[in-house]
Amino acid sequence: MGDIGLPASIPPVVVSSETSPPPPPPAKNKLFLGTFIHSKTLGLLEYLHKTAVAVNSLGTVVAISPDTDLTTAQTVLLPQLGWSPDTTDITTAKPNQFFFPGFIDTHLHASQYPNAGLFGNSTLLDWLNTYTFPLEASLSELSKAKKVYSRVIAKTLSHGTTTAAYYATIDVAATNLLADLCLASGQRALIGRVCMDQLGPSYYLDESPGESITKTKQCIEHVLQQDPKMELITPVITPRFAPACSAPLMTQLGQLAKETNLPIQTHISENKNEIALVGRLFPDAGGSYAEVYDTFGLLTPKTILAHAVHLTDKEADLVRERGSKVSHCPCSNSAIASGAARVRWLLDKGIEVGLGTDVSGGYSVSVLEAARQAVLVSRHVCMDEGRSGEEREKLSVEELVGLCEVDSDEEGEEEGNVDVFGWESWEERVAKWVYNGDDRNTKKVWVRGRLVHERR
Amino acid sequence: MGDIGLPASIPPVVVSSETSPPPPPPAKNKLFLGTFIHSKTLGLLEYLHKTAVAVNSLGTVVAISPDTDLTTAQTVLLPQLGWSPDTTDITTAKPNQFFFPGFIDTHLHASQYPNAGLFGNSTLLDWLNTYTFPLEASLSELSKAKKVYSRVIAKTLSHGTTTAAYYATIDVAATNLLADLCLASGQRALIGRVCMDQLGPSYYLDESPGESITKTKQCIEHVLQQDPKMELITPVITPRFAPACSAPLMTQLGQLAKETNLPIQTHISENKNEIALVGRLFPDAGGSYAEVYDTFGLLTPKTILAHAVHLTDKEADLVRERGSKVSHCPCSNSAIASGAARVRWLLDKGIEVGLGTDVSGGYSVSVLEAARQAVLVSRHVCMDEGRSGEEREKLSVEELVGLCEVDSDEEGEEEGNVDVFGWESWEERVAKWVYNGDDRNTKKVWVRGRLVHERR
Incomplete structure (x- = not known):
């Protein structure tokens, strides 16, 4: 994703192998709901609001579904994927939070x-x-x-x-x-x-x-x-x-x-x-x-x-x-x-x-x-x-x-020193995060579907 | 203090006036105990360990006492000042904390x-x-x-x-x-x-x-x-x-x-x-x-x-x-x-x-x-x-x-992104604070003896 950055040597995030996941194996499928921001090409960020991203238990992104809220996800997307709510971890970003590539x-x-x-x-x-x-x-x-x-x-x-x-x-x-x-x-x-x-x-x-x-x-x-x-x-x-x-x-x-x-x-x-x-x-x-x-x-x-x-x-x-x-x-x-x-x-x-x-x-x-x-x-x-x-x-x-290349996902939120007054555009929120953000704004971090950091 | 910075127009921290303190009046005398770091001259920091600083209810520094721990302060310094423990707020910095000019x-x-x-x-x-x-x-x-x-x-x-x-x-x-x-x-x-x-x-x-x-x-x-x-x-x-x-x-x-x-x-x-x-x-x-x-x-x-x-x-x-x-x-x-x-x-x-x-x-x-x-x-x-x-x-x-000129005192602590391993000198702790410190390291802030910010 993007033409810059990820050295060819780094394994891509989408793992096609179906066998022997590394320890410890992620137990459940994961569904992420909310705003996703990522770099489409150098200099251009794409903002995907009200979007669902489905990651299977091996860490593979298996679906990106626009215009999907929690209800749609539960009634339409999960059945399509053949996933049961019981075996799916659902993470919903708050309105002022967003998912960002690691x-x-x-x-x-x-x-x-x-x-x-x-x-x-x-x-x-x-x-x-x-x-x-x-x-x-x-x-x-x-x-x-x-x-x-x-x-x-x-x-x-x-x-x-x-x-x-x-x-x-x-x-x-x-x-x-x-x-x-x-x-x-x-x-x-x-x-x-x-x-x-x-x-x-x-x-x-x-x-x-x-x-x-x-x-x-x-x-x-x-x-x-x-x-x-x-x-x-x-x-x-x-x-x-x-x-x-x-x-x-x-x-x-x-x-x-x-x-x-x-x-x-x-x-x-x-x-x-x-x-x-x-x-x-x-x-x-x-x-x-x-x-x-x-x-x-x-x-x-x-x-x-x-x-x-x-x-x-x-x-x-x-x-x-x-x-x-x-x-x-x-x-x-x-x-x-x-x-x-x-x-x-x-x-x-x-x-x-x-x-x-x-x-x-x-x-x-x-x-x-x-x-x-x-x-x-x-x-x-x-x-x-x-x-x-x-x-x-x-x-x-x-x-x-x-x-900052696409890898896995982290969930960001405006707080700490990122002071959002409410009238800012999403572009302005991202600029505020770049200039005043720190680790307090990174709430959860996943790698290959595994939650590797959570801020408490 | 120091030859740089404080514009002549800013009222000095030591207020000599004995009348009409500004609202709200600080209620108690204050005693600060621990390590104090301040700029003695441009380029030279002074480290005062095991030191007591006494600030009266008007915000005036009335004593700086070296080699003073809590016991010495209570048994010697307070009686010298004629202050009773009941009317004195005592703030003791932890070993890895320090007081720094605002x-x-x-x-x-x-x-x-x-x-x-x-x-x-x-x-x-x-x-x-x-x-x-x-x-x-x-x-x-x-x-x-x-x-x-x-x-x-x-x-x-x-x-x-x-x-x-x-x-x-x-x-x-x-x-x-x-x-x-x-x-x-x-x-x-x-x-x-x-x-x-x-x-x-x-x-x-x-x-x-x-x-x-x-x-x-x-x-x-x-x-x-x-x-x-x-x-x-x-x-x-x-x-x-x-x-x-x-x-x-x-x-x-x-x-x-x-x-x-x-x-x-x-x-x-x-x-x-x-x-x-x-x-x-x-x-x-x-x-x-x-x-x-x-x-x-x-x-x-x-x-x-x-x-x-x-x-x-x-x-x-x-x-x-x-x-x-x-x-x-x-x-x-x-x-x-x-x-x-x-x-x-x-x-x-x-x-x-x-x-x-x-x-x-x-x-x-x-x-x-x-x-x-x-x-x-x-x-x-x-x-x-x-x-x-x-x-x-x-x-x-x-x-x-x-x-960063002397004004009032704040109490700093290494945490947040200031990672202290324990073997650092005080000079190195300050350098780490300057390069990786943020508001998380500022625990309490006083102006004229009044506690104006406390991090919880």
Whole structure:
């Protein structure tokens, strides 16, 4: 749904398989009644009022029925579906509530969650050494990892994140724990063990390319053991970023991606000092960060590239040719002063762009906050380029909501800091939610028909 | 306290008067026990743990006692003060809670609150016509004004705003209603009837300079009648902004300010098209927006100038010479693409800078959100100027908290989206609060010893 965002690697919401649902199996069919708002195409929201959506016990949407209220649903729709009221959970949104597709966070570091908001005045490379590596390394203690990962899953769900592309750490056991916790919580996730055999401190490095590959395979096998069809969790090949990976490691990761057809996630062109470092480490690439990854077969249609703040024209063309996607992380890019990504330019190139919170370079686990900041940063891009008459750089609320891709459903309500006076149009209510909404407005979250979060 | 922010016009928190407290009088003495965090100087927070602060029934802080717990307070401090436990309200912060000075919102339009988050892709001048003037005009209906003003006062209090510099509308009765509601709610406020005799639509204009002055005086008299010593509410002379005020009107407003010694608030140099318009309307000022106001005697040490995004060097020098203050409104400046104010440059000039939410050019009533955005925007300023090595443009969390001036006290607690794992330093807790805090973290708010908000 929509032409942007959902990486090809993420299992679609409509599951056609009729066998072996993941644990725990949803017990009942579900019927949702009320207003549904979703992104029809980029920049265009569709408002479906007085609508019924029927989801069977396997999580498959089996009917979308317009002009249907509770009575019609009970007397006409349920009989048509052959569903009895006794085996159907019916959720009716209040007049000021609406159902909205769940958010996909296309880039965040589960392991860095305790550092959200902590970065001082640092920028990328010193931030890694000061804040990030010590915390990530400490999660090899599994009790600590369990505490951190449980919280980040609960928090992201409470903000409506139904799918998350997670970086864990280099530790196999802790990464597998993250996978287990996502599965138990019902959150759809990409689970990435971080590969890095250089740049990091001695206490936090894969010892060799071979060890890095072995450990990565162990994590892949664990996920496939737990969720063989990757219905909820999927392994993702995760070279941290080019400066932290030797050429032999990246060669082997590229081969692994080819063999397994698994998704890849990494960072690209986030910070100017980082780009200069890549230029020095990989002189054969002629200063092209994108070409470094491409050389090693890491730019695939299933690759998520976080940031892409300073891509050159030629690099962007290469990314588009390979069909790789970009995760735009405005909170992080502003917070650690990386730059202002030119999202309109990326979209115009034909590159698919999704939103990432990039916790903890980004300070918030909320994709809604990322959407808000993406709107604001797009205005800085517009102003920086001195195009006071050229308004195309600005992203609209509708476009940003469009970037938060369809996944599952959440039920929103105006309250908390979204103050609705009663005279607002639905478009205005959505704008108010984008600018002042928070987790209080997300009442219930479902993934594959399972209620995974409820606000009490 | 601190060298920045509190406009000279706002009554200080320590009230020395011994007579006629404003209604309703606080009944009891108050003792606050726990951790107090406040801005000692710009950029430096002081952490006072295990401290007692005694506030008498008139709202005056009469003792700050270090190393004092509940027992010490009851056995030593209260007897010293001659206070009996029966006539003293004791509030003890929990170990993870702290007391923090209340926020001063130096610029917001109470009348525009229903439009918070609504601006589409507009910029200043079209935003005024599309969103702002119709709403402001509609508040001449007093029942609507009451609804809007009651909500904005309750909301700002819930976010810890103990003092607000409000723009109302051109309507006298509605402006006086705002004053009455602030007084009843216990929020300290500057109350500004908006003066504008040009630019606005025919349905929303003062008919002449004379009418504008008469109506302004009516509002001043009303406030002085309700709160003769201006202990809680203060009238503020409010020329909307230069393009909306004729030269005769500004002349008379300057005279009124001189006669009454009242504060002034207006907008300056927000948007490039606006600046060009000022240049055309006031050709004698040679393109200097600041000089327009100065010509009419409107740049005083009691003047709050909102925005100041595009001031020239010469204009900034003039503002500093006159002792006028700047209200920095980063949410608004980004949202309606006005620009990125160079706060460090203003501070270096010696100009006092406070924070404003500028609702509804700004989307949020939260001064904490304004602080957060000020940090982020300062990074864009840093990046725009291409000073990757020059980090001085960046504002730190500590500085931004410093800009939220001391007023009264609020009691904060880590919860909501501030996730504290237990190993954080107090500095890190404050950073987490600045980046992820919201009204849920503000438990109780006092102004002049009166509890004006409590979160349940």
